[in-house]
Amino acid sequence: MTGPVVVLVDPQMGENIGMCARAMLNCGLTEMRIVRPRDGWPNQKAIDASSGAVDVIENAALFDTVEEAVADLTRIYATTGRKREMVETVMTPRAAAADIRKRESTGTERCGVLFGGERSGLTTEDVALADVILRVPLNPDFKSLNLAQAVLLVGYEWFTAEDATPDSTVDIGDSRPATRNEIDIMIERLGRGLDDGGFFRSPDMRPTVMRNIRMLFQRSGLTDQDIRTVHGIVESLRRAGPEPRKGG
């Protein structure tokens, strides 16, 4: 995977360029291009703020104009929150991420995303160079993102567009999931203890209550270690004998 080129247009603070590099590498993006950085280049503050994404900073290419920075690209996306008086396709970062993945997979396309500077974002001329406007869905009453955060969201969508992380898993370390038989034995032992302790006022309620108790344990996704723990709890509580009466 290569991923889109990140083009920073008129960025001001070196710290922000560095934080962009960090956000890029968080998402597996490595190719940064910079157009007219206000404070010159190279910039030590950018390196300091990159939190280790130094390669991204050191390999960043410098350009005098946006046209030169995107000359070799086949598909250009411009991030902007403002509405423009022009006719252009507008995509969410998620849709654009899928679009970029599809185009890059052909091997003939190279995509880039333009990000405007801190002060005023991209000019209308910059946006007109792009094929697509990228607009992040955010709180309409407070939608101004800082530069590195805009880069992070676009990169994150690109990264997760093909990431195979399951939505939800259970980490069980060195344990293994309990077998149904292990759960049965544990529930039976618990049930005997409850019988002996007079838990069930009426025998009629026993099946329902025991089923609810079983469900309570099953919902938690028991491991072999959990089973041993519950056995230990049952044994200990029985051995402990009755609690002393309050005030008795």
Next chain:
Amino acid sequence: MTGPVVVLVDPQMGENIGMCARAMLNCGLTEMRIVRPRDGWPNQKAIDASSGAVDVIENAALFDTVEEAVADLTRIYATTGRKREMVETVMTPRAAAADIRKRESTGTERCGVLFGGERSGLTTEDVALADVILRVPLNPDFKSLNLAQAVLLVGYEWFTAEDATPDSTVDIGDSRPATRNEIDIMIERLGRGLDDGGFFRSPDMRPTVMRNIRMLFQRSGLTDQDIRTVHGIVESLRRAGPEPRKGG
């Protein structure tokens, strides 16, 4: 929509708390809780860095322990990149966002997300208080996010989980899409001009080439203004007459 409570545990720099507030409000989240801020509270740097999300800062509640900060919540998510030696459900922010939306829609649940401080993140004890571990899918070789960026990604997923923004649209400002008949008339006029200019070497190729030209225009999603522009182009080019021969 209310959204999850954001709980910052042992945050250090006021600037980072401020940037968290900004990221929260970007995503429509407003309830911040802070456990043991290193540099005290209130913190002017937090207000300065919030870029206008001052209400979030001023309404933030302060706590001495994580237990107190989450006491009224029904469902707690802990953000951590590190693997822990415990059995716990792990979700992506996207799956957790859907989970939070579903739970909050019942009106009986209140969710919260724990974020650890800049230095070392959440302790294992903090994580054990949570029902679910939230792990952001990122570059496995460079996955450390700064605090505000972690808050942003979780908030962004929560916001977009019910955001109705279409994946892709075309902004056409004050224009309206061209009708099929307007396109037909434009293409016919263009065709006449090409006939007069000897564009078609062989009459056989005319239907195919004209169809390709029509597709080229249709792909761009023409507006009524575009149609007028193309009419003007055809008219002007015909009026301009032949280009002078080079070197002639």
